[in-house]
Amino acid sequence: MLGEPNALSIVYVGERRCRACDNQYIHQYGKRLYGLCLTLCANTLEADDLYQDTWLQVVKNFSRYDTSQDFEPWLTKICVNLYRNALRRLSKSPFLHFRSNEEKEFLLCSIPAPEKVDYRPLYEAIDHLPEKYRLAVILYYFDDRDIAATAQILGIPSGTVKSRLDKARKLLKEALGNETDL
Numbered sequence: 001m002l003g004e005p006n007a008l009s010i011v012y013v014g015e016r017r018c019r020a021c022d023n024q025y026i027h028q029y030g031k032r033l034y035g036l037c038l039t040l041c042a043n044t045l046e047a048d049d050l051y052q053d054t055w056l057q058v059v060k061n062f063s064r065y066d067t068s069q070d071f072e073p074w075l076t077k078i079c080v081n082l083y084r085n086a087l088r089r090l091s092k093s094p095f096l097h098f099r100s101n102e103e104k105e106f107l108l109c110s111i112p113a114p115e116k117v118d119y120r121p122l123y124e125a126i127d128h129l130p131e132k133y134r135l136a137v138i139l140y141y142f143d144d145r146d147i148a149a150t151a152q153i154l155g156i157p158s159g160t161v162k163s164r165l166d167k168a169r170k171l172l173k174e175a176l177g178n179e180t181d182l
Contacts, residue, residue: 029071040083054082076149077154080135084135129171132164137168
């Protein structure tokens with residue numbers, strides 16, 4: 001588990017040092033990536049795992065990185081894809097297996113409280129959006145991506161991102177009623 005986004009400094013792959021995970025990359029992109037992980041995941045333990053798995057995938061696949069493209073969208077796409085894969089695995093499992101009641105209680109207690117009580121209905125409404133709309137909303141509004149970067153990360157056309165954001169806003173307005181101005 002990585003409590004701090006800068007805890008990972010150098011990762012070794014066999015005998016070679018991977019320059020992708022030098023402190024420079026972690027320092028430049030780590031906090032933003034960790035914030036995305038916290039936004040996507042239900043608790044900090046899952047966010048820590050997603051953060052660490054993302055950097056491990058960067059190390060494994062750094063030779064595939066196209067240096068003519070920006071690093072951050074590539075990094076974010078890895079994170080989002082790992083998150084999607086975890087959701088797929090979870091959806092195929094009919095039950096959450098707990099070894100004991102203590103483990104179940106620990107998991108339930110580890111879910112963080114909302115940042116601000118005022119935004120709880122909005123966050124809950126976003127959590128209940130269909131996943132394709134939820135990811136577009138998180139990347140565009142919470143991770144401050146533009147339409148093009150969101151489209152690149154999700155691997156869809158820009159027009160599709162715009163329509164998903166529009167549909168998500170309509171769904172959120174329906175869910176929230178008059179609670180929030182969007």
